Amino acid sequence: MADEQIQEPLEASARQERSKRLRAYWLRVIGALVGLVVVAVVINVFAKGTFLAWGNIVQVLRQISYNCIMGVGQTFVIITAGIDLSIGSLVSLTGVVMALFANAMHFGGLPLVVATLAVGIAVGALAGYVNALPVVRLNLPPFITTLAMMMIAVGLSYKISHGRPIPLQSGAFQGIGIGAFLGGLTRAMHVHDIPNPVIWMIVIVAVGSILLTKTRFGRYVFALGGNEEAARLAGVNVRRIKTLVYVISGVCAGIVGFLYMALFSSGSPQTGTGDEMLEAIAAVVVGGTSLMGGRGSIVGTFFGALLIGMLYNVMNLLNVESYTQKIVLGAVILLAVVLDETRKRYLAKT
Amino acid sequence: MRGIGKSFPGVRALDDVSLQLYAGEVLALVGENGAGKSTLMKILAGAQPADTGRIFVDGSAVRIDTPGAAERLGIGMIYQEFNLVPALNAVENIVLGNEPHHGIFLDERAARERASAVLVELGIALPLDVETARLSVAQQQMIEIAKVLSKRARIVVMDEPSAALSERETDRLFDIIARLRARGVGIVYISHRMEELPRVADRITVLRDGHAIETRVAKEFPADDIIRAMVGRRLDAHFPELPPVAAGAPVALSVRNLARPPAVNGVSFEVRSGEIVGFSGLVGAGRTEILRAISGADVPLHGEVDVGGQRVRVLQPSDGIAAGIAFITEDRKSQGLVLGMTVRENITLAHVGEFVGRDLLVNRAKETQATNHFIAELRIRTPSPEQLVRNLSGGNQQKVVLAKWLLGHARVFLFDEPTRGIDVGSKAEIYNLMISLARNGAGIVMVSSDLPEILGMSHRVCVVRGGAIVREFLRGEATPDAVIAAATGAA
Numbered sequence: 001m002a003d004e005q006i007q008e009p010l011e012a013s014a015r016q017e018r019s020k021r022l023r024a025y026w027l028r029v030i031g032a033l034v035g036l037v038v039v040a041v042v043i044n045v046f047a048k049g050t051f052l053a054w055g056n057i058v059q060v061l062r063q064i065s066y067n068c069i070m071g072v073g074q075t076f077v078i079i080t081a082g083i084d085l086s087i088g089s090l091v092s093l094t095g096v097v098m099a100l101f102a103n104a105m106h107f108g109g110l111p112l113v114v115a116t117l118a119v120g121i122a123v124g125a126l127a128g129y130v131n132a133l134p135v136v137r138l139n140l141p142p143f144i145t146t147l148a149m150m151m152i153a154v155g156l157s158y159k160i161s162h163g164r165p166i167p168l169q170s171g172a173f174q175g176i177g178i179g180a181f182l183g184g185l186t187r188a189m190h191v192h193d194i195p196n197p198v199i200w201m202i203v204i205v206a207v208g209s210i211l212l213t214k215t216r217f218g219r220y221v222f223a224l225g226g227n228e229e230a231a232r233l234a235g236v237n238v239r240r241i242k243t244l245v246y247v248i249s250g251v252c253a254g255i256v257g258f259l260y261m262a263l264f265s266s267g268s269p270q271t272g273t274g275d276e277m278l279e280a281i282a283a284v285v286v287g288g289t290s291l292m293g294g295r296g297s298i299v300g301t302f303f304g305a306l307l308i309g310m311l312y313n314v315m316n317l318l319n320v321e322s323y324t325q326k327i328v329l330g331a332v333i334l335l336a337v338v339l340d341e342t343r344k345r346y347l348a349k350t
Numbered sequence: 351m352r353g354i355g356k357s358f359p360g361v362r363a364l365d366d367v368s369l370q371l372y373a374g375e376v377l378a379l380v381g382e383n384g385a386g387k388s389t390l391m392k393i394l395a396g397a398q399p400a401d402t403g404r405i406f407v408d409g410s411a412v413r414i415d416t417p418g419a420a421e422r423l424g425i426g427m428i429y430q431e432f433n434l435v436p437a438l439n440a441v442e443n444i445v446l447g448n449e450p451h452h453g454i455f456l457d458e459r460a461a462r463e464r465a466s467a468v469l470v471e472l473g474i475a476l477p478l479d480v481e482t483a484r485l486s487v488a489q490q491q492m493i494e495i496a497k498v499l500s501k502r503a504r505i506v507v508m509d510e511p512s513a514a515l516s517e518r519e520t521d522r523l524f525d526i527i528a529r530l531r532a533r534g535v536g537i538v539y540i541s542h543r544m545e546e547l548p549r550v551a552d553r554i555t556v557l558r559d560g561h562a563i564e565t566r567v568a569k570e571f572p573a574d575d576i577i578r579a580m581v582g583r584r585l586d587a588h589f590p591e592l593p594p595v596a597a598g599a600p601v602a603l604s605v606r607n608l609a610r611p612p613a614v615n616g617v618s619f620e621v622r623s624g625e626i627v628g629f630s631g632l633v634g635a636g637r638t639e640i641l642r643a644i645s646g647a648d649v650p651l652h653g654e655v656d657v658g659g660q661r662v663r664v665l666q667p668s669d670g671i672a673a674g675i676a677f678i679t680e681d682r683k684s685q686g687l688v689l690g691m692t693v694r695e696n697i698t699l700a701h702v703g704e705f706v707g708r709d710l711l712v713n714r715a716k717e718t719q720a721t722n723h724f725i726a727e728l729r730i731r732t733p734s735p736e737q738l739v740r741n742l743s744g745g746n747q748q749k750v751v752l753a754k755w756l757l758g759h760a761r762v763f764l765f766d767e768p769t770r771g772i773d774v775g776s777k778a779e780i781y782n783l784m785i786s787l788a789r790n791g792a793g794i795v796m797v798s799s800d801l802p803e804i805l806g807m808s809h810r811v812c813v814v815r816g817g818a819i820v821r822e823f824l825r826g827e828a829t830p831d832a833v834i835a836a837a838t839g840a841a
Contacts, residue, residue: 214711216702223699226688233647233677233685234700234754235668294690 047317064309065201070280072208073252076245081293082142086149091272093153094257099166099267120254128250132243157269165268177262225293354403381557382773396420426498436483488519516632589806602793608653613639615817621793628808636817645677646670676755680766686751689740724753745776
């Protein structure tokens, strides 16, 4: 067979197709960025220059970091056509457990911080594992199993904390929650501090994105979300992959629990039980991940979280009262998803 | 339909196609995949708009821009993938969207009467109260036909209706078609099966590359001419020559007392290296289930499987793959492919591990290289390895599935209906591929409902009935009559 003759143009066309896709991708990113900048400048004028202040931008990034980290875990779950409703309450459960653990230890400093984080991650991972068990063993819908976990985790965290926040006795955590990353350096350079949670977010988005797009595990996540039976018959260990995505989601919740606990210097059963879970899911969906599974990205989730965070911020700067904020937010989420779907249909036609 | 044209990005799917269908006739529409049959029928059904051309029903020009408009004009479609609600029973499916009612309440008795009237007219006996999901494919198809007729369809389009049916069920289908024809219904019958055309069709139209090439009365259109019109060149032999199995060739696959009741009940057979064994039988005889139990898709209750003389324990598909068993499933879309992934991602799916570098990341360049090799070798028609599999034609999708299994080091290949629903050209390529696998020492099991294919492509034929092998024929002994007799229990 004339392999070489066919191979050559094939590779060329593969390159072409890839560069076409890459170009489409960057066009989208640049388009989104240009749009963002224009909107931001307009808003900035209305907000009398407060919106584009560096301090405000950093503030928005800090505010979205918690939901964005939860969104990273959630993205994995949703690409497998699942959902994890328990993440918000796992934030409170891990926070309470970590606070109790830290207060019971007789050592301090960095070892305490690391050990406490490890406990939070372990609790989150365990809860994720329990979430996945009925899903992979009995084929139950994750909506129900994680809903049950949500209630159980909330109940547990109230019970073991007796309904009250547990103040941290050690001062070792203070820097992590509200401190700045390499604060000495940023101050020496006379730029605004970068809060630690922002760095956590950046690292987790980067690691999550590589895991999803560049590894065998990530490939299997997409495959089983796209066609579970085909993936299984191709030898993919569907149970293991599904279990792992819920574990990842739980771990992300544990990290957020840790960051909130450090921020408030206490583990509270109320943290994370508000709209956090829904906003994290909203960030994932606004970011272009399909609830039907098989399609999505973590970078998209970051931008989804950013959009939601900016909206809140703008409305605060413009003194929109909080009830109206919710209405606007809901409308914008709907609009974003409708626009994305319209764009996809348009692209599919041309 | 007159002068129909339709373009998709980069493809001229239909170019000035005209078609006439008379009341009470069966017009067979044949052509390779991608010839434009489906597109033409989708336009008739209002599922897609035409770019040019007009459609006339009973002599007057009509506009068909929605499926509802087609239905009102008496045009009924029976797609290959049925549009039935699996949880509803036959009656509920037949009247779906058209339920008789008293005010806001459903009139179940009237629904039942209407459904049975249609079924009686067609001479169909069906359990009416059973969930559709639990009925056989043939029974589901009959519900589809009844559903279309209950809406007073005068034009019925059937897309490969016999593809999933056994010989006997196909006979039943032809009886029903004869009744429809007698009632003055015009039928467009899309098919890949040459041998059934003279039985069922009055006239035959061949489509190729979006053009209507030729229309003739069926009696005056021999299979050779049809195939020549379809491919635009003459295919010399329908099946390539089988190389003989070397004397003393080692046993590639040995299966003993394999059981997974109720579908598989004690199956024993051997396949030697370089041998192709054909599994024939009626739909529901348990052929697919036997392959599933060997490959680990289902876990067998008991039985022993040896690959290359080594006992293997297969409890899940990954065990089968590790043991060197490749299972090429019958249903590409639901079991063989992830349609939303690219050609590259599908081909490497079962062996991604081999492309993982020391950095634990998947090496995309190596994947692309391997994919290009298969695109060239199997002549997969795709603009690039990064094309989504969804956008390929059926034959090319099947080649992607094959490439996925060729990529590994399998010694045993289990093919389940390898050429169902694909065009003549791709079929020949798949036969050649099976032969080159056999030449290289693989053992091959091929399940097929296409009798000529079984007879033409097997060294040995095993006939399956009731989940067990009831007869075995050597190549020379297998005749169509004998195989059918064994399959139906007549012998």
